[in-house]
Amino acid sequence: MSTDPSDLTEETIFTWGAPPLKFGAGAVDEIGFEMTQFNVKRVLIITDSKINATGIPQRIADSLSAHGIRSEIFDGVHVEPTDDSMDKAAGYAREQGPWDGFVAVGGGSSIDTAKAVNLITTDGGELMDYINKPIGKATAPRGQLKPLIAVPTTAGTGSESTAMCVLDVLSMKVKTGISHWRLRPTLAVIDPMLTMTLPPEVTAAAGMDIVCHALESYTARWYETFDRKRPEERVTYCGSNPVSDLWCERAMTLLAESFRTAVHDGSDLRARSNMMLAATFAGMGFGNSGVHIPHANAYPIAGMVKDYRPAGYPQDEPMVPHGQSVSLTAPEAFRFSFESEPRRHLRAAELLAPDEDKQNEPSEQLPAALTHLMRDIGIPNGIGGVGYTEDDIPDLVPGTMKQQRLLATCPRPVTEDDIADIFAKSVTNW
Numbered sequence: 001m002s003t004d005p006s007d008l009t010e011e012t013i014f015t016w017g018a019p020p021l022k023f024g025a026g027a028v029d030e031i032g033f034e035m036t037q038f039n040v041k042r043v044l045i046i047t048d049s050k051i052n053a054t055g056i057p058q059r060i061a062d063s064l065s066a067h068g069i070r071s072e073i074f075d076g077v078h079v080e081p082t083d084d085s086m087d088k089a090a091g092y093a094r095e096q097g098p099w100d101g102f103v104a105v106g107g108g109s110s111i112d113t114a115k116a117v118n119l120i121t122t123d124g125g126e127l128m129d130y131i132n133k134p135i136g137k138a139t140a141p142r143g144q145l146k147p148l149i150a151v152p153t154t155a156g157t158g159s160e161s162t163a164m165c166v167l168d169v170l171s172m173k174v175k176t177g178i179s180h181w182r183l184r185p186t187l188a189v190i191d192p193m194l195t196m197t198l199p200p201e202v203t204a205a206a207g208m209d210i211v212c213h214a215l216e217s218y219t220a221r222w223y224e225t226f227d228r229k230r231p232e233e234r235v236t237y238c239g240s241n242p243v244s245d246l247w248c249e250r251a252m253t254l255l256a257e258s259f260r261t262a263v264h265d266g267s268d269l270r271a272r273s274n275m276m277l278a279a280t281f282a283g284m285g286f287g288n289s290g291v292h293i294p295h296a297n298a299y300p301i302a303g304m305v306k307d308y309r310p311a312g313y314p315q316d317e318p319m320v321p322h323g324q325s326v327s328l329t330a331p332e333a334f335r336f337s338f339e340s341e342p343r344r345h346l347r348a349a350e351l352l353a354p355d356e357d358k359q360n361e362p363s364e365q366l367p368a369a370l371t372h373l374m375r376d377i378g379i380p381n382g383i384g385g386v387g388y389t390e391d392d393i394p395d396l397v398p399g400t401m402k403q404q405r406l407l408a409t410c411p412r413p414v415t416e417d418d419i420a421d422i423f424a425k426s427v428t429n430w
């Protein structure tokens with residue numbers, strides 16, 4: 001190997017980042033103190049109406065005012081945000097601003113909305129300027145954003161530690177995102193007590209998001225197999241790497257211990273706490289390495305929803321929650337990716353389901369562990385369970401193929417026929 005870096009064509013570098021964390025029961029009441037460290041006077045708390053009704057945002061406002069910081073609560077976040085809902089939130093923040101900082105309190109929907117509000121109100125411009133190509137212009141923010149403290153109330157997305165936000169672009173019927181390291185929250189305050197009121201259906205779906213983050217990150221293409229990037233070309237996702245792997249392995253062990261209990265007995269604080277740790281750990285993994293086929297398939301599954309209305313979620317419009325949409329094709333996707341990295345798939349199955357009877361066929365171990373888990377916690381049975389039939393597959397496939405950024409992280413090249421086959425074999429999973 002040449003010792004002159006400019007001669008190298010293969011990648012030799014990976015990057016890894018995460019915000020500082022404050023974790024544990026009661027952490028939410030220290031937000032006022034934490035905000036004083038950023039020298040702010042006026043803060044916008046961003047949440048959704050259901051979470052606002054729990055009183056948690058007001059508790060945060062009280063903690064801020066105890067430290068001399070004024071705040072207001074905006075509770076207009078749309079569950080699974082859209083360009084329209086993010087624009088409305090940013091419009092409110094602009095009209096009522098300026099703000100010196102933000103607190104996002106809620107699931108991925110609230111945290112992602114707060115990231116977008118911070119970006120647009122601090123850096124200027126429109127959402128489309130920043131949305132990933134080819135849908136938007138993928139412009140990089142010009143400067144540092146305002147302090148954003150992220151306070152998750154679901155154990156799932158890991159959005160409190162990632163550098164991206166996800167949204168539906170309504171006019172194009174596509175889900176897409178904005179990713180840039182400046183979007184990463186300044187601090188993550190993670191208090192497992194906040195998840196005690198989560199309904200079992202949200203616990204199950206958000207938990208499957210953790211499972212898929214950990215598994216997809218762990219089986220993602222290894223960072224050294226990509227073409228070499230120049231420093232200014234480096235992206236937030238660089239493929240699986242030694243640091244992300246550690247977090248993902250540990251997330252899987254926590255999931256094995258606590259996921260079923262958290263769904264079936266939501267009052268079990270230890271299980272809730274382990275799930276919150278697992279979500280954070282998986283976020284520190286996939287937030288740097290990336291995700292692949294199950295998440296790419298989730299975009300059209302959620303974006304083209306017909307009339308499915310899941311229990312535990314708002315009933316005013318049809319939706320497939322993110323955690324359900326990512327899990328429905330996961331067993332088949334990991335059957336497909338098995339041959340590229342058998343040892344990692346087997347290790348993941350062992351960590352996630354150490355007590356599972358081993359299948360004779362090695363490629364079946366991980367899919368079997370997943371389907372047994374999904375049956376036990378009440379996840380719909382395949383894409384058929386959320387209203388799709390075989391006839392919908394030709395319409396779903398192009399939606400996946402548009403997610404080239406994610407498919408490039410798959411450890412094996414993926415064609416349209418491969419994706420059609422994965423959907424066809426995922427109409428039912430058991």
Ligand SMILES: NC(=O)c1ccc[n+]([C@@H]2O[C@H](COP(=O)([O-])OP(=O)(O)OC[C@H]3O[C@@H](n4cnc5c(N)ncnc54)[C@H](O)[C@@H]3O)[C@@H](O)[C@H]2O)c1
Nearest residue numbers: 050080107108109153154157159162164165166197198322
């Ligand atoms: N930015 C990222 O890195 C990233 C990663 C994965 C997913 N996402 C996005 O996150 C969103 C999904 O987020 P989510 O799964 O965390 O759920 P969510 O924010 O959509 O909330 C789901 C439901 O649970 C309710 N809820 C939340 N916390 C509660 C609590 N403590 N008690 C009672 N009810 C509560 C909400 O009001 C809502 O009705 C999707 O838009 C998805 O695309 C983002």
Ligand SMILES: [Zn+2]
Nearest residue numbers: 157209213326
């Ligand atoms: Zn996800």
